[in-house]
Amino acid sequence: xxxxxxxxxxxxxxxxxxxxxxxxxxxxxxxxxxxxxxxxxxxxxxxxxxxxxxxxxxxxxxxxxxxxxxxxxxxxxxxxxxxxxxxxxxxxxxxxxxxxxxxxxxxxxxxxxx
Amino acid sequence: xxxxxxxxxxxxxxxxxxxxxxxxxxxxxxxxxxxxxxxxxxxxxxxxxxxxxxxxxxxxxxxxxxxxxxxxxxxxxxxxxxxxxxxxxxxxxxxxxxxxxxxxxxxxxxxxxx
Numbered sequence: 001x002x003x004x005x006x007x008x009x010x011x012x013x014x015x016x017x018x019x020x021x022x023x024x025x026x027x028x029x030x031x032x033x034x035x036x037x038x039x040x041x042x043x044x045x046x047x048x049x050x051x052x053x054x055x056x057x058x059x060x061x062x063x064x065x066x067x068x069x070x071x072x073x074x075x076x077x078x079x080x081x082x083x084x085x086x087x088x089x090x091x092x093x094x095x096x097x098x099x100x101x102x103x104x105x106x107x108x109x110x111x112x113x114x
Numbered sequence: 115x116x117x118x119x120x121x122x123x124x125x126x127x128x129x130x131x132x133x134x135x136x137x138x139x140x141x142x143x144x145x146x147x148x149x150x151x152x153x154x155x156x157x158x159x160x161x162x163x164x165x166x167x168x169x170x171x172x173x174x175x176x177x178x179x180x181x182x183x184x185x186x187x188x189x190x191x192x193x194x195x196x197x198x199x200x201x202x203x204x205x206x207x208x209x210x211x212x213x214x215x216x217x218x219x220x221x222x223x224x225x226x227x228x
Contacts (some may be wrong), residue, residue, distance in 0.1 A: 100211025
């Protein structure tokens, strides 16, 4: 069975601080996909980033960056120079390649204070 | 603009009553999903559909039913058999179930018991 753990329930930072959201996953699949989604107060989840299991290259996209380490089954997400608009619930998700179902973590609530 | 429309935004159910949540997408996506979100928890999959006239149970299908008669529409019925229906319901779609395609989400329907 697949499992996604986001150990940080809530994080609070002051604007312009960097913040890293942790995600640890479990799967028996050799090929899988990892995602980060943002859920603002409006409720709609918005796709942020994805990573294929066979590509461990870490990247930066604007203020977002991610660190995918297959050896430790982790897919951490960093926001650089956080802004108040980054306040939201962030979900890490694992998608298997066969049934195409996604497993979500319980989410991390990020509060960025001015 | 293309997207997913869920209605109504708020819904109240009386004891013993069935209610139907609407989900429509104009993204021309083959796959559609229904999730349930409880406070402080991640998304749990209720049902998903890979193609018209086909759907599969997710992790918590008991007390729910769906249909997929049209590509654009994937309504969810919460039956009286669902004893604890109070939750936030999210509909999503993706180009297909397989691969690294992210899901696109609607704004959600909040269901409460009267």
